[in-house]
Amino acid sequence: MTDADLVPLEALVPWLDAKGVGSGPLGSVGFLTGGTQNVLMRFTRDGRDYVLRRPPRHKRDRSDDTMRREARVLAGLASSDVPHPELVAACTDLDVLGCVFYVMAAVDGFTATESVPDAIAADPARHRVLGESIVDALAGLGRVDPEATGLAGLGRPGGWLARQVPRWAKQLDSYAQLENWPGPELPGLTEVSDWLTANQPGSWTPGLIHGDYHFGNVLFDPETARVAAVVDWELATIGDPLLDLGHLLATWPDPAEPRTRGLAVTLDALPSKQEVVARYAAGSSRDLSAMPWYHALACYRLGILLEGTHARGCAGKADPVLGKQFHAVAQSLFEQALTVIEGATCTGM
Known part of the structure; x- marks a missing residue:
């Protein structure tokens, strides 16, 4: 059909x-x-x-x-x-x-999830441009004034940050209704949840967020390698834009992690995660001192969302092969969250 x-x-x-x-x-x-x-x-x-x-x-x-x-x-x-x-x-x-x-x-462009045009792949300078451009577009989104753009009523910013961990924990619990799901076999689930609850930032500034910001939702110009358009705005709301940055960090290509291949293509000259944060900071007035918290929250949130496909696959309500792949990615994200937490603890966050 x-x-x-x-x-x-x-x-x-x-x-x-x-x-x-x-x-x-x-x-x-x-x-x-x-x-x-x-x-x-x-x-x-x-x-x-x-x-x-x-x-x-x-x-x-x-x-x-x-x-x-x-x-x-x-x-x-x-x-x-x-x-x-x-x-x-x-x-x-x-x-x-x-x-x-x-x-x-219509916007002509490509998503850099599994491959990029040959001319870009062969040019390290354009690897850098591509990586910096996706960060610059996100920083620009964080500067949008919801009041001035008529988007102030898009979400409920009051208590938004405090609602995040309970909301996603409830989502994970709901998967128990699906038959044959073995449960949340996610490393450090309790540890990550407890750390996020205990270390929630005390203050934040609401803004417009995309809600699913990663390489798969960005079209790049095939000539310049710069962002041509950010697409798929169905999860946009008023919340904390730093969660979008956390989501980009969580899905940033890691050549040493085969489970997450397909989330973003690996290019030799892409900026490092540390450079991503620095680039964002250069285009934003937001306080990034609690960035490890947003990074860990993004891993927690996305891992739980992907585990939902695994649970539905176990119940015969989604492709079971895709479900297993997403389960592996979810496990990788929780391992990443534990690494982020360990680093934050060592630096005294």
Whole structure:
């Protein structure tokens, strides 16, 4: 079964006409694949390339709300210096396609998860540019003023930091309802949780966060190796932007860790994690003294999320092979968290 029936052109074209999104027939219609479960259809009209994004075939309870949220974020980012796809039009009328959807300008680029263009791979200078650019884009996101961009109501910043560990612990506990899951075989689970609870930063500054910032959600320009657009904004909210930096650190390529290959391509001249933090600090006024805490929290959060795929795989509700792979990555992330905690303890955090 293809996704073509999810975007009937006889319903879409009149809507595009009404919104002034080009004129005439659609050309080069095709569906994109990737890590997202949402449906992405690329098409051309009047010589311009667009991408339509809608929920998956089997919508979740909040799928339409997620589409509204993403469109709102893209609209808010229009006045920022954060590279992102331009929002062209959004549809909240369920009578058109049976769901909320939006159309954005297409962005040509590549994700640096498993490979990069040969010209970039052969040029250490562009390795450096690629690594610094993904950090610079994130620092720019951390500078976005939610009030000025109309995004202040996107989340609940009050108590946000204190809610993180209990929230993800509850998520992990919920997997016990899935049959055949052996339980959370994650190294240092209690130790990491206890340390995060005991060392939560006493103060922080709310801001706009992406919620899933890593190489797989960033498109790079194939010529310059700079960030062309940050994509997949479905988890965006108002929280602590330093968690996004922690997430980038947690998923930064480690040539010595085979379990995490595929999260990001290994390039010889990428900045080190220490250089990543320093680069972010140069573009931010935020206090990074508690950065090990955010790094460990990101490992904890992402590890629990990936363990969910393993639990669903055990229950026959997800690909069991993928579930085992994600379980291995989750274990690696918890081991990474323990290393971060050990280093923070030694330096007196």
